[in-house]
Amino acid sequence: MVKRKTPKSMLGESSNSSLPPENESKYSTRVPVEVVELEELSEEEVRDLLHLERRVERSFYECGKALMELRNRRLYRSTHRTFEDYCHDRFGFTHRNVNYLIAGSMVVDNLKVGTNGSQIHDETETNCSQILPANERQVRPLTKLEPDQQRQVWQLSVEEAGGKVPSGRIVKDIVQRVMERATVSNPFLVGEVCQIVAKDNPELRGKGGCWCIVSQVNDFSCTVTAWDGQYSVRMDHLKSLEYSDANCAKMKEVWDRISRLRNSGLLEEAAYAYLKHLGEVKRPYLTPLEEKLLALIEQEYVDAWIRK
Numbered sequence: 001m002v003k004r005k006t007p008k009s010m011l012g013e014s015s016n017s018s019l020p021p022e023n024e025s026k027y028s029t030r031v032p033v034e035v036v037e038l039e040e041l042s043e044e045e046v047r048d049l050l051h052l053e054r055r056v057e058r059s060f061y062e063c064g065k066a067l068m069e070l071r072n073r074r075l076y077r078s079t080h081r082t083f084e085d086y087c088h089d090r091f092g093f094t095h096r097n098v099n100y101l102i103a104g105s106m107v108v109d110n111l112k113v114g115t116n117g118s119q120i121h122d123e124t125e126t127n128c129s130q131i132l133p134a135n136e137r138q139v140r141p142l143t144k145l146e147p148d149q150q151r152q153v154w155q156l157s158v159e160e161a162g163g164k165v166p167s168g169r170i171v172k173d174i175v176q177r178v179m180e181r182a183t184v185s186n187p188f189l190v191g192e193v194c195q196i197v198a199k200d201n202p203e204l205r206g207k208g209g210c211w212c213i214v215s216q217v218n219d220f221s222c223t224v225t226a227w228d229g230q231y232s233v234r235m236d237h238l239k240s241l242e243y244s245d246a247n248c249a250k251m252k253e254v255w256d257r258i259s260r261l262r263n264s265g266l267l268e269e270a271a272y273a274y275l276k277h278l279g280e281v282k283r284p285y286l287t288p289l290e291e292k293l294l295a296l297i298e299q300e301y302v303d304a305w306i307r308k
Contacts, residue, residue, distance in 0.1 A: 041078045049075045053090065060136040064105025067098055103143045104136040110147045111139075111154050131158050137168035141175040152220050153178055156234055162202045178220060186235060188214050188222050193251045193284070194238045196226065201237060210279050211241065213248070213255060227258050227279025247284035254278065254286065257294065264301055271297050 041049060052075065055066035067087070070076060076086035087093040093101075111132060133139045133154075142150045157166035157174050188194065191214065198208030207226060212233075216223035221234045243251065258275050261267060267275070274293060278286070286294065 038079065038081070039077045041075065045073070045075055048073070060101060061105050061108045061133075064101040064103075064108075064136075067093075068102045068105065071102075100136055100140060104133075104139045107139040107142045107150055108133060110150050113151070131163070131165055134165050135168075138166065138171055140168065141172040144175065145178070149178065149219065152218060155232070156220065159201055159203050159234070186217050186219060186222070188217055188235070188238060188240065190214055190217055191245075191248055191252070193241050193243045193248050194222075194224065195241055195282075196224070196231075196233060197237050197239050199237060201234075204231070204233070204237060207231070209282075211251065211281065212238075213252060214238075225255065225259075227255065227275060228262065241284070243284045251284055257298065261297060261301060266301055271300075 049070070052066040052070050055062045070086075071083045074083075076083055076090075080086035080089065084095050084098070087095075087098050139154075142153060145153060153171070153174050154166075157171045158164070160166060160170055160174065194212055194214060196204060196207045196210050196212055198204040198206075210226050212224035212226040212231070214222050215225050215230070218232075221232055222238060223230060223232050224238070225231075258278060261271070262275060274297065278290065278294065281290075
């Protein structure tokens with residue numbers, strides 16, 4: 001149903017009707033006023049409107065999602081001609097505020113997508129140690145990036161913040177660094193042996209100096225396998241050891257042997273400490289003594305597996 005809304009009086013018209021007609025022009029000016037046609041909402045739309053307006057008052061993510069639905073379904077149309085006017089009158093939001101909130105909610109939706117395609121359904125939940133933003137300013141810099149880049153940059157920001165929700169400044173700095181290096185491709189190769197450079201990254205505490213093997217190359221980071229497990233490491237936390245292909249293959253064999261022992265679940269503390277030593281060697285080979293000790297540990301645990 002269409003409802004025509006007509007003003008009670010013309011804008012600028014004098015309310016003093018006793019003025020003589022010949023003097024009326026001295027005191028008033030008649031300005032034509034456009035008749036605004038507004039469309040009534042259905043009962044269901046009214047319920048949805050009230051529900052969405054309540055959501056706007058919650059977190060920035062809920063706010064952005066609600067504003068997007070209000071805009072897309074034009075649920076403002078019974079009171080306002082434009083979405084911008086509605087947001088200004090109802091919530092005090094400027095056009096820019098609304099755009100930031102909607103764009104921010106879309107970024108959060110993208111960050112909720114895990115590497116396995118699973119979704120986080122609540123802002124306080126985590127997925128594989130993923131932490132979600134708490135306010136719109138933390139994700140505003142990410143709106144400039146592609147979805148894959150948004151997830152990678154957010155993960156880097158969380159790492160730089162020590163595993164906590166990063167500030168908007170941290171996210172902005174990393175986005176700037178990423179955009180500056182946009183033309184620089186990841187220099188590392190799958191199978192390459194590198195050294196982990198921990199710097200100030202708490203996620204890599206105790207891993208500095210360990211060698212690792214690149215198993216996956218991403219835009220701004222690499223997935224690597226060290227002696228004690230797999231890690232996602234930024235490019236600036238890796239240093240190529242520049243081993244030949246043959247030496248890289250040898251180190252892969254050493255890693256396979258270490259991995260089998262570590263995953264056995266039978267290691268004593270002394271054996272575990274020795275494997276850690278092997279994971280920190282700064283050369284593409286084991287010394288004869290290191291080889292003998294590794295073979296001795298392997299034999300010991302082979303016998304243990306047989307007895308078990």
